[in-house]
Amino acid sequence: MAVKKNSLERRPLDAAVTSAMGDEPAGDPLYGDIQERARRARSQTAAQRKQAARDAKRNKVTYDLPEEVSEQVTRLAEALGVPPAHVAGFLLRYGLAAVEDGRVDLRRYRVISKSLRYEWSLDLSADFAD
Numbered sequence: 812m813a814v815k816k817n818s819l820e821r822r823p824l825d826a827a828v829t830s831a832m833g834d835e836p837a838g839d840p841l842y843g844d845i846q847e848r849a850r851r852a853r854s855q856t857a858a859q860r861k862q863a864a865r866d867a868k869r870n871k872v873t874y875d876l877p878e879e880v881s882e883q884v885t886r887l888a889e890a891l892g893v894p895p896a897h898v899a900g901f902l903l904r905y906g907l908a909a910v911e912d913g914r915v916d917l918r919r920y921r922v923i924s925k926s927l928r929y930e931w932s933l934d935l936s937a938d939f940a941d
Contacts, residue, residue: 877935 855863884902888895909915917933924932 880935 852860852863884895884898888898891898906915910917920933920937921931922934924930926932
């Protein structure tokens with residue numbers, strides 16, 4: 812269909828173009844918050860920018876764990892007077908070292924996965940007393 816020369820009807824602009832013009836659509840996943848982030852960065856103090864840079868360098872991950880596991884980590888952390896992230900990190904490193912050294916065989920705890928993405932899952936409710 813040809814567009815008439817004097818027609819008032821306009822085709823929508825590309826998201827990158829509207830973002831550069833300052834009229835980005837609300838909720839645009841690619842370009843929607845670029846200007847907001849730039850404005851926020853300009854309004855930060857030097858200390859806030861330094862803290863933001865430190866935070867950006869941190870390696871943060873999220874795992875879905877059974878509630879009793881996270882509660883156990885929290886209780887242990889409180890008893891030791893340390894952050895829960897330190898307890899979780901220590902136990903992860905200790906467990907990973909045990910797997911690498913052959914002291915723990917994770918294959919013993921495998922069960923068929925219900926997910927289409929993975930063939931196996933690990934039984935987190937297993938009894939670890941050996």
